[in-house]
Amino acid sequence: xxxxxxxxxxxxxxxxxxxxxxMKDLAIGDQLKVIFDYPLTAEEIPRWAExxxxxxxxxxxxxxxxxxxxxxxAVA
Amino acid sequence: MLxxxxxxxxxxxxxxxxxxxxxxxxxxxxxxxxNTAFRDILLTKDFTTFQAYILxxxxxxxxxxxxxxxxxxxxxxxxxxxxxNAIGGYLFGIGxxxxxxxxxGTWYRVGEGLVGSMVVVLGFAISAMAASIGKLDSIRKxxxxxxxxxxxxxxxxxxxxxxxxxxxxxxxxxxxxxxxxLIRAQRPSHQKxxxxxxxxxxxxxxxxxGWWSSSLVGKAEGITLASTTVSxxxxxxxxxPKPNWGMFMLIGIPLGAFVSARLLGEAKLRGPSEPSxxxxxxxxxxxxxFAAMQSGGCNINQGLTNLSMLSLGSLEVILFIIxxxxxxxxxxxxxx
Numbered sequence: 001x002x003x004x005x006x007x008x009x010x011x012x013x014x015x016x017x018x019x020x021x022x023m024k025d026l027a028i029g030d031q032l033k034v035i036f037d038y039p040l041t042a043e044e045i046p047r048w049a050e051x052x053x054x055x056x057x058x059x060x061x062x063x064x065x066x067x068x069x070x071x072x073x074a075v076a
Numbered sequence: 077m078l079x080x081x082x083x084x085x086x087x088x089x090x091x092x093x094x095x096x097x098x099x100x101x102x103x104x105x106x107x108x109x110x111n112t113a114f115r116d117i118l119l120t121k122d123f124t125t126f127q128a129y130i131l132x133x134x135x136x137x138x139x140x141x142x143x144x145x146x147x148x149x150x151x152x153x154x155x156x157x158x159x160x161n162a163i164g165g166y167l168f169g170i171g172x173x174x175x176x177x178x179x180x181g182t183w184y185r186v187g188e189g190l191v192g193s194m195v196v197v198l199g200f201a202i203s204a205m206a207a208s209i210g211k212l213d214s215i216r217k218x219x220x221x222x223x224x225x226x227x228x229x230x231x232x233x234x235x236x237x238x239x240x241x242x243x244x245x246x247x248x249x250x251x252x253x254x255x256x257x258l259i260r261a262q263r264p265s266h267q268k269x270x271x272x273x274x275x276x277x278x279x280x281x282x283x284x285x286g287w288w289s290s291s292l293v294g295k296a297e298g299i300t301l302a303s304t305t306v307s308x309x310x311x312x313x314x315x316x317p318k319p320n321w322g323m324f325m326l327i328g329i330p331l332g333a334f335v336s337a338r339l340l341g342e343a344k345l346r347g348p349s350e351p352s353x354x355x356x357x358x359x360x361x362x363x364x365x366f367a368a369m370q371s372g373g374c375n376i377n378q379g380l381t382n383l384s385m386l387s388l389g390s391l392e393v394i395l396f397i398i399x400x401x402x403x404x405x406x407x408x409x410x411x412x
Contacts, residue, residue, distance in 0.1 A: 008346070008349070009346055009347055009348040009349045010348060011176045011177070011185075011190065011192065011348075012112060012115075012176075013115060013119055013120075013405075013409060014176075014348075016119075016120070017409055037344065037346050038190075039107060039188070039268065039269065039337075039340075039342045040107045040112065042266070042268050043107070043124075043264070043266050043267060043268055043269070044116075044120065044122075046265065046266040047120065047122055047124075047264065047265060047266055048120050048122075050265065050266075051120070051121070051122075056266075059266065061341070063341075064341050064342075064343070064344050065188075065189070065337075065341065065342050065343065065344035065346065
């Protein structure tokens with residue numbers, strides 16, 4: 001199942017903390033698309049996700065100061 | 077020729093702006109923020125930005141001491157106001173968590189178009205002005221009085237003075253220890269901006285350049301973001317101080333950050349959707365400005381510009397900034 005989390009306007013660590021929380025509620029195999037506008041988040045979320053054991057499927061710049069990350073929950 | 081530079085207003089403006097623009101550009105490219113650096117150690121066990129800071133510190137220690145030894149600037153050791161440094165540093169560390177950025181982080185994010193950071197600057201300027209030339213000045217005077225100041229041989233203490241060793245031997249030991257740690261550090265994944273070695277090296281060189289460039293057109297002061305923020309508010313409102321290198325340097329930082337962000341497609345006016353977040357950030361700015369006036373400078377001034385002179389007071393301030401930062405990060409994000 002694909003979930004979406006919009007954290008536009010949020011800076012670190014809020015964007016990462018909110019992503020962490022959301023991932024907790026997902027089932028293994030579910031995907032989460034995170035939409036954000038803060039540059040550092042494009043580095044912080046993938047780094048955290050890999051360390052936590054999740055899959056980072058895609059990090060994509062979608063526009064002026066806008067990015068999307070697609071994660072897949074791999075561990076409980 | 078160098079004497080005439082001292083009198084030149086244009087040289088002051090240009091050198092200040094050039095230093096600031098280069099610094100702001102670098103801060104944005106490297107996402108260089110000490111709130112990030114210290115927080116990530118605790119929150120995500122990520123040392124990337126901290127490694128950039130340590131490398132910048134190493135380079136500035138060597139470079140600034142070379143400037144001193146070649147007689148290009150005078151050694152200036154920050155006073156060891158142990159009480160003011162501890163309180164100011166700790167409160168500053170708490171403040172940057174609420175503000176979502178340290179002194180440098182906040183100023184470069186202004187250039188990226190983050191409205192929240194602009195609010196932080198306002199809070200910072202108001203409280204720092206009150207705490208330095210306004211009604212709250214008495215607090216700073218009390219905390220920084222002689223009774224709470226330690227001197228060694230009638231001088232502000234340095235790391236090498238404390239140990240009683242030659243300055244360059246101490247620098248060599250620090251460089252070896254931190255250098256080995258940095259060499260063994262991992263290359264980060266998912267890097268979008270500059271990698272930490274590039275960011276750290278350029279920041280370090282700019283700290284050295286800041287000392288030198290400010291010395292050409294006035295008193296050598298190096299890159300500092302707290303007192304200069306006060307100046308940008310106090311000059312138009314109450315007419316002090318006279319325009320100086322530091323004010324133009326500070327104006328250059330958001331300009332440089334904007335250019336960098338614009339080229340990367342990362343510049344846009346934006347901010348949190350919850351209104352309460354702006355209040356929180358304003359409060360963080362108020363706390364930072366007040367605290368920086370107690371501790372004698374922000375994280376850049378104390379943590380790089382003056383720590384590069386190996387002054388013990390600066391080391392104390394940056395350690396307490398880290399403690400304050402970790403306290404608040406634990407309280408806000410890790411408690412459960």
